[in-house]
Amino acid sequence: MTSIKDVANHAKVSIATVSRALNGASNVTEATRKRILAAAKELNYHPNAMARSLVEKKSRIFGYIISGLKKGAKHCIVQDTLVGIYEYASSIGYEILMFAVDSNLQRSKSYVDFANEHALAGVIIQGLRTDDQYYREMIDGRIPCVLIDLPADSSRIGSVSIDNAAAAKEATLHLLAHGHRNIAFMTGVDEASVSTERSLGYLAALQQFGLAIKPEYLLHGNFSEDDAYTAVKDFLPASPEVSAVFCASDLMALGVLRAAKELNIKVPQELAVIGFDDILLAAYADPPLTTVHQDFTDLGFEAARMLYNIIKGQDVPHTRTVPHTFIVRKSG
Amino acid sequence: MTSIKDVANHAKVSIATVSRALNGASNVTEATRKRILAAAKELNYHPNAMARSLVEKKSRIFGYIISGLKKGAKHCIVQDTLVGIYEYASSIGYEILMFAVDSNLQRSKSYVDFANEHALAGVIIQGLRTDDQYYREMIDGRIPCVLIDLPADSSRIGSVSIDNAAAAKEATLHLLAHGHRNIAFMTGVDEASVSTERSLGYLAALQQFGLAIKPEYLLHGNFSEDDAYTAVKDFLPASPEVSAVFCASDLMALGVLRAAKELNIKVPQELAVIGFDDILLAAYADPPLTTVHQDFTDLGFEAARMLYNIIKGQDVPHTRTVPHTFIVRKSG
DNA sequence: ATTGGCCATGGAAACGTTTACATGGTACCT
DNA sequence: AGGTACCATGTAAACGTTTCCATGGCCAAT
Numbered sequence: 001m002t003s004i005k006d007v008a009n010h011a012k013v014s015i016a017t018v019s020r021a022l023n024g025a026s027n028v029t030e031a032t033r034k035r036i037l038a039a040a041k042e043l044n045y046h047p048n049a050m051a052r053s054l055v056e057k058k059s060r061i062f063g064y065i066i067s068g069l070k071k072g073a074k075h076c077i078v079q080d081t082l083v084g085i086y087e088y089a090s091s092i093g094y095e096i097l098m099f100a101v102d103s104n105l106q107r108s109k110s111y112v113d114f115a116n117e118h119a120l121a122g123v124i125i126q127g128l129r130t131d132d133q134y135y136r137e138m139i140d141g142r143i144p145c146v147l148i149d150l151p152a153d154s155s156r157i158g159s160v161s162i163d164n165a166a167a168a169k170e171a172t173l174h175l176l177a178h179g180h181r182n183i184a185f186m187t188g189v190d191e192a193s194v195s196t197e198r199s200l201g202y203l204a205a206l207q208q209f210g211l212a213i214k215p216e217y218l219l220h221g222n223f224s225e226d227d228a229y230t231a232v233k234d235f236l237p238a239s240p241e242v243s244a245v246f247c248a249s250d251l252m253a254l255g256v257l258r259a260a261k262e263l264n265i266k267v268p269q270e271l272a273v274i275g276f277d278d279i280l281l282a283a284y285a286d287p288p289l290t291t292v293h294q295d296f297t298d299l300g301f302e303a304a305r306m307l308y309n310i311i312k313g314q315d316v317p318h319t320r321t322v323p324h325t326f327i328v329r330k331s332g
Numbered sequence: 333m334t335s336i337k338d339v340a341n342h343a344k345v346s347i348a349t350v351s352r353a354l355n356g357a358s359n360v361t362e363a364t365r366k367r368i369l370a371a372a373k374e375l376n377y378h379p380n381a382m383a384r385s386l387v388e389k390k391s392r393i394f395g396y397i398i399s400g401l402k403k404g405a406k407h408c409i410v411q412d413t414l415v416g417i418y419e420y421a422s423s424i425g426y427e428i429l430m431f432a433v434d435s436n437l438q439r440s441k442s443y444v445d446f447a448n449e450h451a452l453a454g455v456i457i458q459g460l461r462t463d464d465q466y467y468r469e470m471i472d473g474r475i476p477c478v479l480i481d482l483p484a485d486s487s488r489i490g491s492v493s494i495d496n497a498a499a500a501k502e503a504t505l506h507l508l509a510h511g512h513r514n515i516a517f518m519t520g521v522d523e524a525s526v527s528t529e530r531s532l533g534y535l536a537a538l539q540q541f542g543l544a545i546k547p548e549y550l551l552h553g554n555f556s557e558d559d560a561y562t563a564v565k566d567f568l569p570a571s572p573e574v575s576a577v578f579c580a581s582d583l584m585a586l587g588v589l590r591a592a593k594e595l596n597i598k599v600p601q602e603l604a605v606i607g608f609d610d611i612l613l614a615a616y617a618d619p620p621l622t623t624v625h626q627d628f629t630d631l632g633f634e635a636a637r638m639l640y641n642i643i644k645g646q647d648v649p650h651t652r653t654v655p656h657t658f659i660v661r662k663s664g
Numbered sequence: 665a666t667t668g669g670c671c672a673t674g675g676a677a678a679c680g681t682t683t684a685c686a687t688g689g690t691a692c693c694t
Numbered sequence: 695a696g697g698t699a700c701c702a703t704g705t706a707a708a709c710g711t712t713t714c715c716a717t718g719g720c721c722a723a724t
Binding site for chain 1: 333378379380381382383385386391393401402403404405406407408410411412414415416418422427428429430431432441445446448449450451612613616617618629
């Protein structure tokens, strides 16, 4: 590999000058800069990222830390988010290093160590529960963080998400407007803030219509298709007055759809079902799912953009709400 | 950050001994090793990846180079593959750095430069066409490569894929066994070896049944749902004798399904449709797609495993065929 | 004409590792 | 007892950058 030394020799200057010229420092004569640029190009020189990071004590790499990256996922959330992160990162010459935190994958090190070892410029965290073992240490550390779908409880870190409460309220209001009065809600997991936000939206809509809140209408699906299926399979026959189920995720809505089919309950005639996320399968479900669309690519892009702003010390808001869309299909 | 120096001071030894102890060199007394390990743990020491890579001239990072990572993909191939790569990489303490090559994303540098700058231990390449601008340079370079779904034309590099020709033959034989004699084939793009392999399998099956090959039955879908839709929309009405279409990808099969629906052609009664890949949507299509299942997570895992073997100089075969499964659903 | 200041460039340190080589002690062999 | 060989440990160089500080030339001001 050709190093800065080779360029220096070739251009008959010192390595210091080469470094300055290549990094756009002002104090280099135009003539020498040109000579250096020419030499660099001729020798096909590309700076060694590690040497640079070592001296700068900071790499030009974003960490993308995700929880729940596992085989056979029924959605492309990670991929879609990655596209957005990648798009922004590549526009500013940054790379993306992956880290998956998975309970059944015993890593020898935590993502905190991971971030430090590679002197990451910043990390984007997605899908993590706030009760995670290392969460506190990470966001209290010295490495800039942007959280996707997690609340930022410190002004030092960023947070990006859609307005989950508003979206959930919107969806519930849609059901209410169509005459539904006994609407069950399938929650995800309590440790995920999006889940509680969506519950809040659901409750707010009921309240707006002056409806009493029935705790027995809150079902627990753990963001899992199977758990939702099980929960609803017992619940629906026992509560025939329920005419609609609003699910905090499409995956759970799919489970509800499956249960309804097995119970011979017609969707949407006898039961309206609404999901959340608009994963790929939502449009292909039978019937196609009415749901809240969130654009994970946008979410990723905005997260990366915010991260870069934080790194650059820009004084920008550290919370960003990305628009969502309510999509009416056939299920409710 | 605590460095090796801190550990050395704390354990009252030189940094060289610390390095040796931590890297499991044999020539360290058990007593000092223990003392060093204790010191490292107490100080929460983690070696700086960049400093290490710099002196070793090789990082412990795999590059994952993909073509066609874009917003709104209708499949999770990248994500699924990533899971497999990640699983193996993390088991050996390696990380994954992403690189997307995309025509509409003008990167300032090529993936060859990318790999060199980061002194990647190796790269896994997926989705690339062999006529790519940098392909030759990359696989002829000094960085170990494993290709997914690309033929390895050199013994220095690895290649992982399913047996595309056999799978395509299997699918075509299935149609033939069900009485179909006029079977059209929807190809992907000629520059993708999987596409030509699948063509070969299709032709081999026809040949086995002693059927003449009709060039007009070869449709061009460019691996695109819309292109397949367009191609078949003209073709089907003009060729009523055709009773089956075998597509080199599920996405194209989806396009065919859509066209058939619009042409009021019943699938599978009037037209059998078979796809390839078994993407998530295949099972949810209407009717559910009969297709060839390939496990991208396995593919990724095997690619990473092979890459590591190559790096370690293991003398293993540089071509690996991962099992596929033919899945009969409702479409053909 | 001398001095002061600015500016382009160079020298060298520093970043945190690994590792080749040097060193000194201990145990074994003759 | 003297020498030798081995083994644990230390010293220092090297990896390729960036950047602080030094240097020297040139121009302008007195």
